[in-house]
Amino acid sequence: MPSAHDSDTPPLGDRLGYVFVKAAWKVRQFYAEKLSEVGLLPNQHAILSTLNELGPCHQKALAARVVLDPGDIVAYLDALQKARYVERNRDPEDRRRQIVSITDEGRELLVAADRALDDVESAVFGAMPRERRALLAEATAAISALDSPAGCGD
Amino acid sequence: MPSAHDSDTPPLGDRLGYVFVKAAWKVRQFYAEKLSEVGLLPNQHAILSTLNELGPCHQKALAARVVLDPGDIVAYLDALQKARYVERNRDPEDRRRQIVSITDEGRELLVAADRALDDVESAVFGAMPRERRALLAEATAAISALDSPAGCGD
């Protein structure tokens, strides 16, 4: 079998990491589709949700929390600010900084967005047996906690 | 509490889908970093691996299998062909089509790439007990099998 794979080259479907990433990509698409119904990108929802959770905060802290490049958050905030979902105000204590806060309109939109996302979550994960869902949560938490795979950062 | 979230707007970290996607993104970055050591992009590895698994096939079939837009696979194949990792030959039975096949050099590179990915896989998932890994594979497969979340495509 000249072109068949051997044990050194497993099919992509046999790689747990590959199917894991593929499944997550699908979930993300479901999120994105749902969020587009309320006119939000996933990252914009993450920003609104984080602002609502933390309260007003500096752009840098916000970028760190939502794991966005500080150079990229500007455009997201520009769009959200233009639509009046967030406000930016100079910090009077350090005028280099902007304090970003969610507006009442932003909070309204966030509620609608989260309601929509609840549908996705329950559709994707709600059908699973409880133990399977718990396992998935555990496994993802363990992976998120990895700094860099051991034997990978050499 | 004017800015605190209520039950309608859970923190992002409480959404299983969100942490799932975030963990998978991390895994994908590990893959990408490792693959860059052998000079491959993730999609290029997927192409080589698929060609090795399926044998020579048409670009369209290849694109469908690796879930790439037929209009995007061209550039990946151009690069792989230039580096002699794949060959493109006109199908004698339908000279509009190209038959793509992996070369011996391509297969060598694939072996090296897969060996590198094995390191990532074992670092990320190797710590899990075998049964748990199997369950995780099941859970992700179930998600991948979803067409569109029920109650989502209305």
Next chain:
DNA sequence: TATTGTTATACTCTATAACTATA
């Protein structure tokens, strides 16, 4: 098939302004 263009995302580099510390 291939080309072209658009969008989303991610990263890098540079510029500007404002702060801090020190001579």
Next chain:
DNA sequence: TATAGTTATAGAGTATAACAATA
């Protein structure tokens, strides 16, 4: 004060990736 160094933000530019329209 003046100067140097740092920080927060902004903007330009590049790269991967997914997708749409058309040749």
